[in-house]
Structure formats: C-alpha cells, structure tokens
Amino acid sequence: MDKLIKSIAESGSFRAFVLDGTETVKTAQEKHQTLSSSTVALGRALIANYILAANQKGDSKITLKVIGNSSFGHIISVADTKGHVKGYIQNTGVDIKKTATGEVLVGPFMGAGQFVVITDYGTGNPYTSTTPLISGEIGEDLAYYLTESEQTPSAVGLNVLLDEEDKVKVAGGFMLQVLPGAKEEEIARFEKRIQEMPPISQLLTSQDPMDALLTAIYGDEPYKRLSEEKLSFSCDCSRERFEAALLTLGQAELTALKREDQQAEITCQFCGKHYLFTENDLEGLIEHG
Template sequence: MDKIVKSIASSGYFRAFVLDCTETVRTAQEKHQTQASSTVALGRTLIANQILAANQKGDSKVTVKVIGDSSFGHIISVANSKGEVKGYIQNKGVDIKKTATGEVLVGPFMGNGHFVTIVDYGTGNPYTSTTPLISGEIGEDLAYYLTESEQTPSAVGLNVLLDKEDKVQVAGGFMLQVLPGAPEHEITRYEERIQKMPAISSLLASEDHISALLDAIYGEDDYKLLDESPLSFHCDCSKERFEQALITLPKTDLSEMKEEDQGAEINCQFCGTTYYFTENDLEKLINDKA
C-alpha cells in the first residue's frame, strides 16, 4: 500500500516527507496507457501534488497544473488531504530515452511554461499561485514553487522507475523543508548532505526506499516519525456527476444527441472511465428541464 511518512528532526529545525507512490503511479499508467516519458512526467506530477496536499487540513483540494509548451502539453492533477489523487497528461505517447543508457527523458520535453497550484479550502475563494518552470523535471519546479511562493526553503526529489517493459517498477520521493529558527550553520550542514546524497533513482531502487530516503536525509541526526498515512489514485467521477453537467446544456443540444446520435458517450479525462447515456436517459433529462 502506498504511503507518506512525515518526520521532524529532533532539533526541530527541519521536517521531511517521504513517499511510496508506486501503486498510485502504476494505476495512472494503466488507466491512461501512457508511454515511458509520459508515464514518468505524469507520475512525478501526481507525487508532487500528494506532497502539497499532505500540507493541507480538512477537506481542502489542491490542483497542480504543469503547463508546458513542448511535447507533453499540459499535465493536470487534483489531490485531497486524504491522500487521494487523480490526474492526466495531454500527450500520452511521449517515449524518448537516451540512446546510451536508456534513461527516460522528461525535462527537455516539457518546454517553457508554468507550475500552477490552486488550493480550494471549500470556502469558495481558492488561492492560486504561479511560478515559472525552471527545468521541467517537476521535482525542481516544486522546490522552486515552495521556496518562492510559500517562502519555505525546500529540497525535493521525485522519480518513477520503469522496468524493461516500461511498466512502473517503483515511484516515490521526498521533501525536506527548513523550519523557522533554524541556524545558518545547521542549514548549511543539511544543504551539504542533500548535495552529496545518492541519486533519487538509486534510493528508490533500494529494498526499503522509505528507510533509505530517511537515512539519506537525516544521516546520523536523530529524528521523530510524526505520522504515516495511505496514498492512492482515486477518481471521484460518476455517471450522476456527468448527468448534472448534461442537464446544464440547452434542450436543443440534448434533443440533437438523442435524435442524431441515439445517446451520448462521455469520457472522464482524469481516469479514462466512459459513461454512456441512452436515448431514454436523455429523454428523461429533457423532460426534467421542461
């Protein structure tokens, strides 16, 4: 089962989240049938959003939009404070690897654009923040957003590793943040440790990558585990929700679907589920509008 583990240094100067999102990203790949690069780009975005949502309380929802002008197009994700996330990528078929190593490439094909976050607290006044994409690698873009927009110096590592058949093998990551009052020499010490830590891909490849990530972040420093909670890919779409969308259409449009198309077919972008509305379903909606 996927999970996020929250921790804090015993000094109280730093906190870290570490995540196992393997099943989450694997489900997304299966639902959207993404190719290698698209799988990694979408997966990293889902992980980034789960990190952001883990900072929220109550029934808040966080929407992340990675808006690039190159091969991937836009990547959209929505997560809530319960650990549930959904998302999709505009171009599912990007599959570009380094010839020599077979490494899946992401950043160079995101292009220029923006990292947009929308936090909906359920009050009707969502908060939106936008920062530029600095690399397209998603983790670096998230760290830049946290540092610039939320004024919280952060280090972030995210990745999705694929097997020889380009299926999701493991996915996860970490976020380390400096807390108020941290002395400069302690910040420098952690910065040096992060710079020297093994590549995120090698840590994720460990047998227990949650422990490997925590050990790499804290080194010999003591820390406390604060919380562990589940994560999952979950889409809250339903036929009833799409029915509510259809009923907002003019009667002429509904009648045209009924008479000319003999029904309607609606596909959920976030999870790929298709909902069918028969002629009788549409007739009922037409009568309800009347």
C-alpha cells in the first residue's frame, strides 16, 4: 500500500513529507505501457503531484503540467487532497539509458519548458503558477517551484527504480521545507544532512524506506509524525462525463459522426479505459441535444 507520512521537527523549524508511491507508478506503467525513460519521467511527475496535493488544505485538486519541448512532450497529472492521483505522458516510448551503467535517462530528454501548477479550490477560480524547467529531472524542478513560487525554501528527492525487465521496482521520495523562525545553525545542520544523504535509490530500496528517509532527513534531531495517509492511482473518468463531452459537439457534428462512423470510441488519456458509443447511443445524444 502506498502512503505518505507528514512530520515536523520538534523545534517547529522544519517539516518533511516522505512517501512510497511504488504501486501508483506500477499502475501507471501498466495502464500506459510506458518504456523505461517514459516510466521514470511519468512516475516522478505523479510523486511530485502527490507532494503538491499533500501541501494543500481542504478539498482541493492540483493539476501539474510538466511541459517540455523534447522527446517526452508534456506530462499531465491531477491529484487531490485525499491521496488520489492520475496522469499520462504524451510520448510513452522513450527508452534511453547510459551505456556504461544502464542508468535510465530523463532530464536531457525533457528539454526546455515550464513547470505549471494549477490549484483548484472548488470555487470556480483556479490559481495557476508557473516556473521554468531548470533540469527536467522533475524533483529539482519541484524544489525550484516551491522555493520560487511559494516562497518556501525546499529540498526534494524523488525517483523511480526499474528492475532488469524495466518494470517498476520501487518509487518514492521526500520533501523538506524550512518553516518561519528557523535559526541559521538549524538550517546549516539540515543542509549538511541533505548534502550528505545517501542516494535516494539506496534509501528507497532499504528494508523500511519510510524510516530510512526520515532518519536521513532528521538525523538525531527529534521530530513528530503528524499523519500517515494512503495514496493510490485513481481515475474519476466515467461514461457520463464523455457523454457530456460528446454533447458539446452539437447536433450537426454528432449527426455526421453517426452517418460516417456509425459509432464513437473514446479513450481516457489518464487511465486508458475505452468507452464505446454505438449508433443508437449517438442517436440518443442527437435527440437529447
């Protein structure tokens, strides 16, 4: 079961989220049939969006758009404050590794672009904030966004590790944020620990990755676990939603679709589920419209 743990230093100067998103990224890989680099890029975006949503209060939705101009195209993800996330990558077939080590490459194939966060508070006026992509590694881009756009100095580490068959082995990460009132000596201690932290891949493959991440972040500093929340890949698409989308085409276009194709098949971009509307279904929509 995927989960996210929220914690805070007893001094009140820092807070940290650590999360295990392995099953989420496995599900995304299965639904979208992504190859290695696309799997890692999409997985990192889903984990980043979990972190963004966990940063919100109330019943909000966060849309994350990682818009690159290179091989991956765009990565789109939607997460809510209840631990649900969905997402897709435009190019599912990027599969590039370092020859010597077999390391899956991501950043160089994102290209230049934007890190776009749209927060929907349910009021009908979503708030959009954008920062440039600084590396395409997504974790670094998230840290830059949090520091620049939300004015909260942050450190982020996230990754997706694949097995010998390029299937998801483990996925997860952390976010550490400096809170108001933190003293310089405290900041220096935390910065030193983050710099000396073992590779995120090593922490994620340890026997208890959540404890390993928290220990690497806090060291001997006392901290409190505030909450533990369940996470899952969950798509809220439905036949009714796609019916409503078809109705927006108007009677003339629906009539042409019925005459020329005798049916309409729609695939949800986020989860790959197929919805078939027969000739009779289209006739009903035309009459309804």
